[in-house]
Amino acid sequence: MTKLNKLAIIAGISFAGLAGQAMADPICGLNTGEAATGAPIIVGGIHGNAAPGDFSASTDAAKAYFDCVNANGGINGRPVDYRVENDQWNPEQAAQAAAKLVDDAGAVALVGNGSFMEMAVNAQTYVDKGIMSMAAACAISECHETPNIVSTNQGPLPSNLGATQYAQEELGATNVACIALNIPNNGPWSCKESIGLMEARGGTGSMALLNPGAPDVNSALLEAIASGADTILMNLPAGLAIAVLKAAEEQDLRDAYNWIAPTPLYDLSVPAALGDYWNGAVYVNAELAPFSVNGPDAQNFIKVMNAFANPDDPRDTFAQSGYLSATYFVKRMMEMDPADMDDRTKVTDAIRSISGYTSDLMCGPYYVGDADFHMPNHAGYMTKIIDGGYEIVRECYEFDSAYFAPHIAIEKELGLR
Numbered sequence: 001m002t003k004l005n006k007l008a009i010i011a012g013i014s015f016a017g018l019a020g021q022a023m024a025d026p027i028c029g030l031n032t033g034e035a036a037t038g039a040p041i042i043v044g045g046i047h048g049n050a051a052p053g054d055f056s057a058s059t060d061a062a063k064a065y066f067d068c069v070n071a072n073g074g075i076n077g078r079p080v081d082y083r084v085e086n087d088q089w090n091p092e093q094a095a096q097a098a099a100k101l102v103d104d105a106g107a108v109a110l111v112g113n114g115s116f117m118e119m120a121v122n123a124q125t126y127v128d129k130g131i132m133s134m135a136a137a138c139a140i141s142e143c144h145e146t147p148n149i150v151s152t153n154q155g156p157l158p159s160n161l162g163a164t165q166y167a168q169e170e171l172g173a174t175n176v177a178c179i180a181l182n183i184p185n186n187g188p189w190s191c192k193e194s195i196g197l198m199e200a201r202g203g204t205g206s207m208a209l210l211n212p213g214a215p216d217v218n219s220a221l222l223e224a225i226a227s228g229a230d231t232i233l234m235n236l237p238a239g240l241a242i243a244v245l246k247a248a249e250e251q252d253l254r255d256a257y258n259w260i261a262p263t264p265l266y267d268l269s270v271p272a273a274l275g276d277y278w279n280g281a282v283y284v285n286a287e288l289a290p291f292s293v294n295g296p297d298a299q300n301f302i303k304v305m306n307a308f309a310n311p312d313d314p315r316d317t318f319a320q321s322g323y324l325s326a327t328y329f330v331k332r333m334m335e336m337d338p339a340d341m342d343d344r345t346k347v348t349d350a351i352r353s354i355s356g357y358t359s360d361l362m363c364g365p366y367y368v369g370d371a372d373f374h375m376p377n378h379a380g381y382m383t384k385i386i387d388g389g390y391e392i393v394r395e396c397y398e399f400d401s402a403y404f405a406p407h408i409a410i411e412k413e414l415g416l417r
Contacts, residue, residue: 026303028068029075029330036074040081041333041341042108044101046122047137048115050088052181052212053237055114057314058136058153058322059084061301062112064309065326071308075330076338083107087118094118095125102129108347109134111329112322113149116140116186123149131344132351132368134329136321141185150351150374152328152366153321154287156180156190158378159262160235161399163285164194164205166382170394171258171283173231174203177224179217179244180235182209191235193401205229210240217243231258238264242273245282254281263287263317263380271388279386283393286381288320288361290392295360297324320361328357328366355414363396365416371406378404 025033043066045059063082070079083105085097094117101107102125110126113119114137126133126148135143135151143149144157160178167173176198180187187209195205208223210216221244224232232248234241241261248254254277265284274282289298301323305315313319332350333341340346357366363379382394411417 024303026068026300026307028065028072028304029070029334030073032073033071034073036070036077036079038074038078038338039342040079041075042081042083042105043329044105044107044110045082045084045112046087046094046097046101046110046115046118047084047113048089048117049086050090052089053239055137055318056086057316057318058114058325059112060309060313061305061319061322062136062326064304064307064313065323065330067308068304069330075333075341078338078341080330082111087115089115089117091117091121094121098122098125102126102131106344107131108341108344109329109351112136112325114318114322116143116183119143119149120185129344130348132348134325134351136325137318139186140183141189144375145373147370147372147374150368150376151321152288152324152362152377153318154263154375154377154380156186156235156262157193157403158375158399159285159287159380160190160194160233161197161401162380162382162397163260163262163283164197164231164233165400166283166285166394167231167233167258167260168198168201168203171231171260173198173258175227175229176203176205176231176233177208177227177229178205178233178235179208179220179224180210181212181215181240183212187235191233193403194233194235197401210236215240218247220244221247225253229257231260234259234261234265236261236264238267238270241265242270245274245278249277254278259283261285266290266383266390267316268314271385271390274385280384282385284383284385284390286317286383286390287377288317288324288380289363290381290383290390291315292390292392293360297327297359297361301361324359324361327359328354331357356416365411367411367414367416369410369414371410373406375404375407378407
């Protein structure tokens, strides 16, 4: 089955309907139908594609949108010259990728970044160089707790928190075991808030951490069970989360626990990979709108991908996020004098001034500002894997944590609440 067919099934619409959307023209940039001919605007993007995973969906989707913009008059006549680097999850290559784009190419901004390696390595570089990264696949603390990176995706802390909150409120969870990779700025950082929510509500929680170099999911599952947990939170990339569930299936543990996960398990291939055993038993938080929501931006995302991306490029949450970051970048640049778009300082200032951008792909408004931290997306959906797809079991809801107090204060100052 092709990705397009799987998307149609999960979205709850017919393949014919989706194909009809593909035939309609996407809306991009000036939407003139004529190629941009002005001087290019250099924009960079960095993703990680090697073990432990492929995060290139975010830059693939950003590129598709920029290509669509370039075919429709560009940004006030100027095309985007989008240059993408793969850091291969290697810190030296991550630093080299940033230097190549920021120093050598003279990029005015980075858009669609998806790599927790490059974000950890380059966060201070972006501050020093005065360049903003409008990321799309954040997965570590540095991505959210630094002044020059802002993302449309949530990252693991909010998404795990949202899953845990739902389990506590709707599934009767009292003791959550968070299985995660033992990467301090990823697994422990994000598990901690979910455990804190449980403790604040009279429950308890624990962590079972995997060695990222040689993850033993069976041992982690046994550790989670030994903790006395009634809920298993799989704070893992999709492949490892599936491995945990397969290990649990071998022991026939489905009905003994609540099984919850953050966004990485919201993937078009997951329901089929899990099979009938897990039908109706796995709950997954969605950082952006599930495909069945199918609003105007969600439809345009599909049209852009079908017209300008490769057929095998994922249509998943990271792709949605890359598309959304690119649209917000273009929207803000369209408001600038074209002559100023070569000035990195002016572009950075323009990005920082973004406030109140909305999309049916996000539950709340997108904003940037000049704080030392950024996490505009901290509300989401909860879904359940059922009948080969995902059913929404809770619409947009705010995640409950003191972690978001400073973000909410900024949103109030900006008049977004």
